[in-house]
Amino acid sequence: MISKKNRNNFFWIYIAIFIIFLGIFFLKSSFSNPKKIDQDTFFNILSKGKIDRIIVKHKEIVNVYLKKDLINKYQYDNPIESINNNEKNFVVQKNSLQYEFEIGDLQLFQNKFEEYKKKYNLDTIIDFKNQQDYTITKFFFDYGIFFILLILFWIFLFRRISTTGGGPGGQIFNIGKSKAKLFDENDNVKITFKDVAGLEGAKEEVEEIVEFLKNPNKYTKLGGKIPKGALLIGPPGTGKTLLAKAVAGEAKVPFFSLSGSDFVEMFVGVGASRVRDLFDKAKEKSPCIIFIDEIDAIGRARGKSSIAGSNDERENTLNQLLTEMDGFGTNTNVIVLAATNRSDILDKALLRPGRFDRTIIVDPPELNERKEIFYVHLKKLVLSKNVDIDFLARQTPGFSGADIANVCNESALIAARKNGESIVHKDFLEAIDRIIGGLEKKNKIIKPNEKKRIAYHESGHAIISWLLEHAAPLVKVTIIPRGKSLGSAWYLPEERQLTTPEQMKDEICSLLAGRSAEKIAFNSISTGALNDLERVTKQAQSMVAIFGLNEKIGNISYYDSTGQNEFNFSKPYSEKTAQIIDEEISKIIKEQYKRAIDILKINEKKLDMLANKLLEKEVLFREDLKKIFGERPFPDEIDDLLRKKKFNFPTTLNNN
Structure with a gap:
């Protein structure tokens, strides 16, 4: 097997040889071509008696041959100057053709030539030639060998590259071949299920797939069929690809790995050809596993393009994949694993049993x-x-x-x-x-009045989160700029599977506390609450339109889990309902804003005290709030943890 490095070296050697061939060809052509002169220069040379003979070709071109003892090995741009200088370093050449020029009227030129011969007593010979310079035979003898060598060189070059798979030629000849990387018993795949922490449910599913391949009779003897495919679905970074690598390390069977984008090509039919080639190789290596990462690159639902025919090649590739997956026999022992974080856009035909029999959800870890x-x-x-x-x-x-x-x-x-x-x-x-x-920016210049406003804003967040039962427990608060935020309050959110309206309202109140504190302290508000308002609006909107937690709207959800709404630009409710939704969202936000102001007004002195201390120290921790407010009125797990060790630990950022 020739290494990739050696193939590249051979390729450049072949290119160098080809350039040398071309150089020899053009060099030969340049040596054989005579220099151009005008008619007056010719007659000046003729008068010196230096011309041996001339040949008139096709009644318009005159070739000039100097006498052999006057052909200088140095090529002069000015022939008259070279002859007048009477150079002695002459060499005899086989072909003494040196110059050529064009004539107008042949009869006038011939008469003038005869006059010069008589006047200067010259023995120069004139000849006429009207036939073609090159016959097929002469052309073959002059250049045929060169072209034969050139053709043989290119045949050898493309065969070499096609065999080794390197260089542009290899890409052309192998464009319809699969790009899947094969891992087998010869590859040292070190990742196993022990290296995959968490994901217990997902690991259990894929471990059973490995067992299918190692011991299929255990399942088939009872009449069961081995699953043909398993789809790993989860957010980015949750370990889908790592899980597939662990399968490769554990299965001890051939493992084909590639990305969905490896099928995509600008040439028509290439994607479908690569799919066929991949499954042909898999059947030869059976039992084996095929892993397609980011399958949404080719598995997107068909028929949703606004431009007719724009996705024909991708859809042809998907059609071929569907055909190949459905065409497996029950005894081929080839299983397809695929991963995606966009399962909502996949084609339904790809997800049906018989293709991907199992859907494995890979959630963020608990x-x-x-x-x-x-x-x-x-x-x-x-x-x-x-x-x-x-x-x-x-x-x-x-x-x-x-x-x-x-x-x-x-x-x-x-x-x-x-x-x-x-x-x-x-x-x-x-x-x-x-x-x-983000990165801490201690040297960022902030005006004193702005810094004071930021301190009150963050103090408002800290106080409300301390005093509300369902607000996330505060860990620390700071007015040191970090990333895009000018200050931040850090919390430890409770990990819960269900959320009640009371909990969501407390969170909204805590988010609005920053703007409320600005209103109380300065009787004005600023743009610093942009991130807070964005989160508040989404929270209130989800309460009303998604989770059915609003009494006026009732137990109705306008959430579409299928993702079809992105292609439907009309609202799934009437204008009257839209107005009610807007009113209820605004009502929730106004109620919690007033609630935050009321709480802060009751604790206004403590708000001033906390803000001034924050201006002094720039960073305050949970213990500092305890000195001002006492113990938190509602128990939380942070207190239990801090009894053992006193650490400040940020988790969730509340940006300004």
Whole structure:
């Protein structure tokens, strides 16, 4: 097997040889071509007696042959100057054709030529030639060998590249071949199910698929059929591709891996050809697994393009994939795994049983699963003794496996930046701050009056979240700019599966507390609540139009889980209902805004105290709020955790 590097070296060697051939050809042509002169220059040379003979071709072109002892090995641009200089460094050449020129009237030229011969007593010969210079025979003898060698060279070159698969030629000859990478027993795939932390339900499903391939008789002897396909669905970074890699490491059967975009090509029919080639190879390697990552690149629902025929090639590729998956026999032992984070746009024919028999949901990890993921990624890090993985798992709700890996890596970089010998707990906290909120900007210039407004805004968030039962418990509040925010309040949201209207209203009130604090302190509001208002509006809208939590609208949801609404520009409700929805959304927001103002007015002195302390220290923690407000009136799990260890740990960012 020739390596890719060697194939590239051969390719450039062939190109160099071809350039040399062309150079020889054009060099020969340039040597054989005579220099152009005018008619007056010719007669000047003729008068010197230096011309041996001339040939008049086709009554319009005159070839001039100098006497052999006057052909200079140096080519002069001015022939008269070279002859007058009487150069002695002459060489005898086989072909003494040196110059040529054009004539108008042949009779006049011939008469003048005869006059010069008589006047200067010359022996120059004139000859006439009207036939073609090149016959087929002469052309073959002059250039035929060159062209034969050139043709043989190109045949050899393309065969070589086609065989090795390298270079442009290989791409042309193999354009319809599958780009799938094959992993078999010869490849050392080290990832196993032990490396996949969390995802217990998903692992159980794929482990059974591996068992199907290893021991199919266990299932077929009872009359069951081996599933033909399994679709992994989940948000980005949750471990779908990692799960497929673990299947490759565990199955010990040939494993074809490729992306959905590998089928897509600008040439018509290439995608379908690659699908056929992939499944032909899979049948030869049976039992085996095919893994198609990001299958939505070719699996998008058909017939939804606004331009007729714009997606014909992609749809042809999908049709071929559907045919191949449905065409498997029950005993082929070829299973198709696919992954996507956009299952709502997939074609229904692709999702039906018989193609993808199983749909495996890969959700973001829960608390215990995040703890397991941290254990996996912390194995390679040098940690100090004070790192508490329980704390890290609790402060990262909603983080995917990729996010947790990023936290671990970022903490190592922060520790290295500080020249630390190990990674301490504070490094992890700073890493989470950096990932969620962005880079801290301590040198950003903020006017004193703006800084004071920011302090009151963040203090309002802190107070309301401290005093409301269902608001997320506060961890810390800061007015140091970070990312796009000028200040931020950090919370530890409760991980819950269901949410009540009371909980959602408390969250809305907490979000509106920043603007409420500005209104009380300055009797005016600012644009700093943009992010708060965006989240409040979405929260209130979901209460009314999606979750059916509004009494006036009733138990009605206008949410479309199929994703069809993106292609339907009309509202799924009447104008009258739309007006009611707008009114109810506005009513909820106004009620909670007034509620926040009322609470802050009761605690106005404490609001001033907290804002001034925040201006002084720039960062306040949970303990600082306890000194001002006392214990939180509603119990939460943070207090239990902090009794053991006093750490400040941010999790959710409330931006301004």
